[in-house]
Amino acid sequence: MAEQEVTLMKGNEAIARAAVRCGVDGYFGYPITPQSEVIETLALDKPWETTGMVVVQAESEVASINMVYGAAGAGKRAFTSSSSPGIALMQEGISYMAGAEIPGVVVNVQRGGPGLGTIQPSQSDYFQATRGGGNGDYNVIVLAPASVQEMADFVDLSFNLAFKYRNPVMILSDGVIGQMMERVVLPPYRPRRTEEEIRRECPWATMGRTKDRRPNIMTSLELKSEVMEVHNLHLQEKYRKIRETEVRYDTWQCDDADYVIVAFGSAARLAQKAIDMARDCGIKAGLFRPITLWPFPTEQIAAVAQGRKGILVVEINAGQMVEDVRLAVNGSTPVGHFGRLGGIVPEPDEIVDALRKMEN
Amino acid sequence: MEKEIIISGFGGQGVLSMGKILAYSGLMEGKEVTWMPAYGPEQRGGTANVTVIVSDERISSPILSTYDIAIVLNQPSLDKFEPKVKPGGILIYDGYGIINPPTRSDITVYRIDAMDKAAEMKNGKIFNMIVLGGLLEVCPVVSHAGMEKALYKTLPERHHGLIPLNMQALEEGGKIISRMAR
Amino acid sequence: MNAEFNGIISPENLVYKKPELMNEVPMHYCPGCSHGVVHKLIGEVIEEMEMEEKTVGVSPVGCAVFAYRYLDIDWQEAAHGRAPAVATGIKRLWPDRLVFTYQGDGDLACIGTAETIHALNRGENIVIIFINNAIYGMTGGQMAPTTLLGQKTATCPYGRDAELHGYPIKITEIAAQLEGTCYVTRQSVESVASIRSAKRAIRKAFEASMAGKGSSLVEIVSTCSSGWKLSPVKANEWMKNNMFPFYPKGDLKDKTSE
Numbered sequence: 001m002a003e004q005e006v007t008l009m010k011g012n013e014a015i016a017r018a019a020v021r022c023g024v025d026g027y028f029g030y031p032i033t034p035q036s037e038v039i040e041t042l043a044l045d046k047p048w049e050t051t052g053m054v055v056v057q058a059e060s061e062v063a064s065i066n067m068v069y070g071a072a073g074a075g076k077r078a079f080t081s082s083s084s085p086g087i088a089l090m091q092e093g094i095s096y097m098a099g100a101e102i103p104g105v106v107v108n109v110q111r112g113g114p115g116l117g118t119i120q121p122s123q124s125d126y127f128q129a130t131r132g133g134g135n136g137d138y139n140v141i142v143l144a145p146a147s148v149q150e151m152a153d154f155v156d157l158s159f160n161l162a163f164k165y166r167n168p169v170m171i172l173s174d175g176v177i178g179q180m181m182e183r184v185v186l187p188p189y190r191p192r193r194t195e196e197e198i199r200r201e202c203p204w205a206t207m208g209r210t211k212d213r214r215p216n217i218m219t220s221l222e223l224k225s226e227v228m229e230v231h232n233l234h235l236q237e238k239y240r241k242i243r244e245t246e247v248r249y250d251t252w253q254c255d256d257a258d259y260v261i262v263a264f265g266s267a268a269r270l271a272q273k274a275i276d277m278a279r280d281c282g283i284k285a286g287l288f289r290p291i292t293l294w295p296f297p298t299e300q301i302a303a304v305a306q307g308r309k310g311i312l313v314v315e316i317n318a319g320q321m322v323e324d325v326r327l328a329v330n331g332s333t334p335v336g337h338f339g340r341l342g343g344i345v346p347e348p349d350e351i352v353d354a355l356r357k358m359e360n
Numbered sequence: 361m362e363k364e365i366i367i368s369g370f371g372g373q374g375v376l377s378m379g380k381i382l383a384y385s386g387l388m389e390g391k392e393v394t395w396m397p398a399y400g401p402e403q404r405g406g407t408a409n410v411t412v413i414v415s416d417e418r419i420s421s422p423i424l425s426t427y428d429i430a431i432v433l434n435q436p437s438l439d440k441f442e443p444k445v446k447p448g449g450i451l452i453y454d455g456y457g458i459i460n461p462p463t464r465s466d467i468t469v470y471r472i473d474a475m476d477k478a479a480e481m482k483n484g485k486i487f488n489m490i491v492l493g494g495l496l497e498v499c500p501v502v503s504h505a506g507m508e509k510a511l512y513k514t515l516p517e518r519h520h521g522l523i524p525l526n527m528q529a530l531e532e533g534g535k536i537i538s539r540m541a542r
Numbered sequence: 543m544n545a546e547f548n549g550i551i552s553p554e555n556l557v558y559k560k561p562e563l564m565n566e567v568p569m570h571y572c573p574g575c576s577h578g579v580v581h582k583l584i585g586e587v588i589e590e591m592e593m594e595e596k597t598v599g600v601s602p603v604g605c606a607v608f609a610y611r612y613l614d615i616d617w618q619e620a621a622h623g624r625a626p627a628v629a630t631g632i633k634r635l636w637p638d639r640l641v642f643t644y645q646g647d648g649d650l651a652c653i654g655t656a657e658t659i660h661a662l663n664r665g666e667n668i669v670i671i672f673i674n675n676a677i678y679g680m681t682g683g684q685m686a687p688t689t690l691l692g693q694k695t696a697t698c699p700y701g702r703d704a705e706l707h708g709y710p711i712k713i714t715e716i717a718a719q720l721e722g723t724c725y726v727t728r729q730s731v732e733s734v735a736s737i738r739s740a741k742r743a744i745r746k747a748f749e750a751s752m753a754g755k756g757s758s759l760v761e762i763v764s765t766c767s768s769g770w771k772l773s774p775v776k777a778n779e780w781m782k783n784n785m786f787p788f789y790p791k792g793d794l795k796d797k798t799s800e
Contacts, residue, residue, distance in 0.1 A: 006387065007387075008380075008383055008384050008387045008393065008395070025635050026631070026634060026635050028630075028631065033399075034399060054634045054635055056630065056634060056664075058627065058630075058660075059656055059657070059659075059660035060656060062624065062627070062656075062657075063624070063627040063630075063656070063657050063660065064627075066620065066621065066624040066627035066628050066631065066657070067627050067628070067630050067631035067634075068631060069618070069620070069621075069624075069627075069628050069631060070600070070618060070620075070627065070628035070629060070630065070631025070632040071631035071632060071634065071635045072631075073618045073628075073631075073632070074598065074618075074631070074632045074635060074636055074639075076635040076636075078631065078635070092621055092624075093621065093624070096621050100618075100619070119399070119400070120399075175399070176396065176422065176423065179396070179397055179399050180394055180395060180396040180397075180422045181380070181383060181393075181394070181395035181396075182392075182393060182394045182395070182419070182422070183387055183392065183393060206598050206616035206617065206618050206632070207598070207616065207636055207639065208595045208596040208597060208598060208615075208616055208636075208639055209594070209595060209597075209614065209615050209616045210595050211594075211595065214614075215610070215614050215615055215616050215617065216616045216617075217610045217616070217617050217618075217619065218617070218618040218619060219610065219617075219618070219619035220619065221607060221619055266422075266423075269420055269421045269422060270420075270421045270423060271421075272420030272421060273420040273421035273424070274421075276420065345423050347423065347424065347425040348421050348423075348424065348425055349425040349426075350425075
């Protein structure tokens with residue numbers, strides 16, 4: 001096995017470089033802080049000269065997501081990235097992809113809102129990401145990386161899930177993980193899929209109709225309600241399967257914990273520091289980190305909550321995931337929330353204070 | 361060993377790249393590192409700071425409330441981060457343009473006139489390395505050898521000729537840093 | 543009767559047939575509508591170019607939303623206005639495929655103006671077939687970006703008034719100005735001669751895209767007898783008298799032989 005190359009890079013760069021290495025076919029994006037390094041890194045690395053990966057700076061996020069729609073609908077591994085206001089613009093395309101069952105990947109390096117908001121880190125797009133975000137009854141698989149390494153690792157995972165279920169997948173990151181640098185081991189180079197492989201793995205793809213089959217149509221439209229309901233039921237059945245099989249989470253120091261902090265992404269990193277500090281002051285705390293935000297680890301949180309003195313949900317928002325945690329815990333344990341807003345990242349000692357308040 | 365360091369100064373002063381060299385040197389020595397910039401709109405002359413953590417173990421939060429070491433390169437940075445140095449910690453400042461010097465007596469304060477030294481060496485670009493030389497003198501977070509390795513790794517080949525000068529600046533920084541009386 | 547009919551369509555008597563790609567699904571278009579003719583021309587050109595297995599069409603929102611039901615090629619249905627972006631995604635990753643969009647005036651010249659202009663300006667090797675009937679047909683005859691001044695629609699029932707509604711947009715003239723386009727033309731399909739001309743235009747555009755010469759826009763000035771509330775015959779007359787003077791036919795740009 002070749003020696004693994006350990007490098008130091010930003011989360012945004014890791015996304016770009018991992019994509020090239022795991023055989024992604026195309027990237028379509030539009031600059032916005034704090035995620036512009038994704039397209040900048042791709043432009044610098046020129047993967048079209050090496051792996052043949054296509055990189056297009058689109059005229060808008062609306063166009064970007066629709067380019068992903070086109071490319072992925074034709075069986076290719078395509079993705080886009082943006083930050084909160086840009087992701088809001090993409091919701092039309094994401095909903096259409098969910099309806100037409102097109103397997104694309106969207107990276108959201110979140111910043112504070114609402115509106116133009118701030119360029120500082122935030123987790124306030126949790127609702128938008130986990131509830132579908134656009135019109136209609138649908139879900140997007142949402143992965144929340146908590147390190148630069150996970151930014152790199154989740155690219156391939158996202159594409160695998162997207163194609164396995166023919167569903168859009170979102171990597172829900174934020175300005176902390178996007179902008180920070182830490183050690184990362186990039187995946188090894190893997191060739192892009194050949195036309196024959198795509199034909200075999202994606203018999204639904206619109207890549208030119210061969211005589212042996214009916215035309216492939218990518219559409220989310222159906223005017224007959226009876227037919228549309230059947231399509232919706234099919235989607236719901238798929239979502240049920242995803243909920244059953246794709247829940248991912250991580251726990252840390254929960255065994256003896258009186259208090260469990262539930263946090264995702266960068267907030268989980270802050271919480272780990274706070275847990276160390278709390279344990280130094282005699283408060284036994286642990287961490288439950290949902291890695292998939294949809295499907296949400298409902299049962300696992302219900303189980304971890306049993307016998308604890310309290311659950312503290314730490315988010316960089318006004319309280320969004322806390323609703324899912326409350327539903328999971330269902331009154332068995334007190335659930336509190338701590339968050340900072342508008343792009344302010346909570347400092348670990350503030351989280352310790354919040355734990356102390358729960359104790360009193 | 362875990363060192364939590366904040367480096368703060370004017371945008372364009374090289375604060376972020378100083379942190380990057382430090383973090384890269386840590387990586388070269390097999391340590392865990394994080395580099396977290398306080399990013400803002402692109403602007404020359406605005407304030408910039410970066411948190412660098414170098415550790416033997418996995419690092420949790422890249423964002424901190426308090427620091428082991430603060431390197432402050434202008435007055436606003438000094439005002440902001442002096443109170444955030446942990447008791448017993450280290451504060452390093454460049455005297456250039458400082459009107460109100462640090463006052464805390466429960467931390468160790470060092471002054472390094474790197475701006476003046478860089479001017480004396482007739483090369484503004486080695487200012488960063490002089491400061492880092494000072495840091496390594498009072499707290500060897502990484503070794504000089506690790507830093508040299510990092511420079512070779514991060515600088516494009518056409519700039520490798522400048523590395524000896526940078527290493528010289530590192531030595532100079534070590535010489536001129538001075539501990540302030542309590 | 544049937545036997546007699548089959549007897550007539552014997553190989554030696556056959557002088558005309560619809561393209562193989564055009565299936566038996568009854569079209570939802572109104573009598574007199576131009577869409578059916580343009581669909582047929584596209585099918586014919588694809589067959590003549592032997593690109594049946596290598597073509598991907600992108601259908602719009604509007605009356606042609608169901609274009610994918612009638613021509614047996616692979617299709618993607620785009621969100622309203624986004625077809626040029628969708629086509630960009632397909633063509634960039636399948637450069638040897640023939641990729642075209644089929645869009646109406648509201649889709650292309652209003653809600654999707656940005657996508658249209660920028661795909662054309664990038665010189666994507668795609669073809670945009672633009673059906674301009676100066677009205678929103680599918681939603682019941684509202685004002686389109688190309689509705690003529692004075693023309694009455696459901697949302698300008700007293701006639702389009704520049705002060706109230708702005709002016710009709712000549713998107714094709716704009717397209718001709720863009721560096722990325724190689725062929726920009728305005729056609730119609732109300733007569734045998736014009737149908738033949740439109741077919742030649744579509745063929746030229748498709749071939750240019752496969753030769754990597756850049757973007758093409760083929761506008762078809764069309765009728766909407768239902769939306770215009772005219773008989774098919776009268777709608778053709780109205781088009782000739784009112785649309786052609788404002789939207790003059792012919793090539794606006796042709797760099798395909800360069």
